Amino acid sequence: MYDEDELSLLEVETELESPLDLMEPLTNESEFPKPDPDEMLALLTDSQPQQRMLAARAFCDIEDARAIPHLINLLTDICPLVRVSAAYGIGRNPSPEAVEPLILQLNRDWNGYVRKGVVWALGNCRDRRSLAPLTDALKTDIPAVRLWAASALVQMVNISYEAVVGTMPPLISALVQDPVAAVRSNCAWAIGQLCRELPSNVIYATAIDALIQAFAEDVDLGVREDSKSALLGVGDTRGLQMIETLEQEGWF
The missing domain is CATH 1.25.10.10 (Leucine-rich Repeat Variant)
Structure with missing residues (x-):
């Protein structure tokens, strides 16, 4: 665009x-x-x-x-x-x-x-x-605007559960696919913030999967660290276990 x-x-x-x-x-x-x-x-x-x-x-x-x-x-x-x-x-x-x-x-x-x-x-x-x-x-703007769009979407938590659910697919997609590491990092932070307000359902599980994938696979160390911080902030058992396992294996 x-x-x-x-x-x-x-x-x-x-x-x-x-x-x-x-x-x-x-x-x-x-x-x-x-x-x-x-x-x-x-x-x-x-x-x-x-x-x-x-x-x-x-x-x-x-x-x-x-x-x-x-x-x-x-x-x-x-x-x-x-x-x-x-x-x-x-x-x-x-x-x-x-x-x-x-x-x-x-x-x-x-x-x-x-x-x-x-x-x-x-x-x-x-x-x-x-x-x-x-x-x-x-999805479509220049990197600096994409980055701040990710941050702004966190405010959907103040509107409704349905609005939070609507933010997850684009945030997860950007976390996995955006070519700019700073944008991916902000998406990891945003997903972590929103997950704190979600019940343990399929939307929540998909978001945790995306954070785990970014922590384990992203080529940028900063994105991996921000994904780890998001998982620690949520306190998800599966995410914490994955962090422990990968660190024990010397992933970093």
């Missing part, structure tokens, strides 16, 4: 951090108060892109429902820096009204940074409508 050359725009190695970690805070809370919400609300409709961007970024620190309609409008701003800031702002101020606009922007935005921010915001909105676009992003 998207050109893999876009990977040059995003450093995949750093994408396991929060999207907001790469954005310098507007203020140091230990020295300065947060921006004034009323002033920032006015700047969201400023004629200057720089002012709109700064205002949208301010709502990464401020929770104020009044900003949501303006942030939604800024998702289609001509400036990509404004769009990505708006996406992060919505992620901090999630709203059901923002879900459909976020999905539309995910499907049409050419900028990988913006799509990554949109994926993060969709996860934070914790809405069943996000499941299909997030799984599609995990």
